[in-house]
C-alpha cells in the first residue's frame with residue numbers, strides 16, 4: 006500500500022534518474038499520439054511527460070526511458086556542416102592564369118578524373134606541380150588545402166572572365182599570328 010504523497014515502489018528513484026541527466030521519459034510512440042504536435046495523453050509529473058494508454062512496447066506504462074543525448078546529437082548534426090562546407094565547383098576542370106611579371110609564367114589548377122586537385126606553377130625554367138587527393142577513399146590528407154585550391158579555380162575563372170588576356174587557355178588557343186593580347 007502507498008500512503009498519500011508516497012510513490013509506488015516501482016517509481017521511487019525515477020525523479021532522481023531524471024535529475025541526474027542520463028536520460029528522460031518520453032511518451033511511448035506505440036500507444037501515445039500527438040495531435041498537431043500536442044500530447045493527447047495525461048501528463049505524468051513523475052515521468053515528466055504525457056502518457057499513452059500502455060502497450061507491449063512500453064510494458065503498459067505509456068512512456069519509454071530515452072537515453073539519447075540530444076545535445077550530442079545536435080552537435081553531431083552541426084559538425085558535418087563545418088567539416089564539409091558546400092563546394093562551389095569551377096566550370097572548367099583545368100584553369101590557368103598568367104602571372105603579371107611574365108607571359109611565360111602561369112598558374113594551373115585542375116581536377117583529375119578522381120577530383121583530386123593538381124596545381125602547377127609553370128615558368129620559363131620548367132614546371133613544378135603538386136597534387137592533393139580527395140579525402141576518404143582517395144587517401145587525401147589535406148582536405149582544407151584541396152578545397153581552397155578548388156576555390157582558387159573558381160577565383161581564377163572569375164579573373165579570367167574579367168581579363169581574358171591573362172587566361173592561360175584563352176591565350177594558348179589564340180593563334181600566335183594575332184600576337185599577344187593586351
Ligand SMILES: [Zn+2]
Pocket residue numbers: 033034035036037057058059060061062063064065066067068
Ligand atoms: Zn506504449
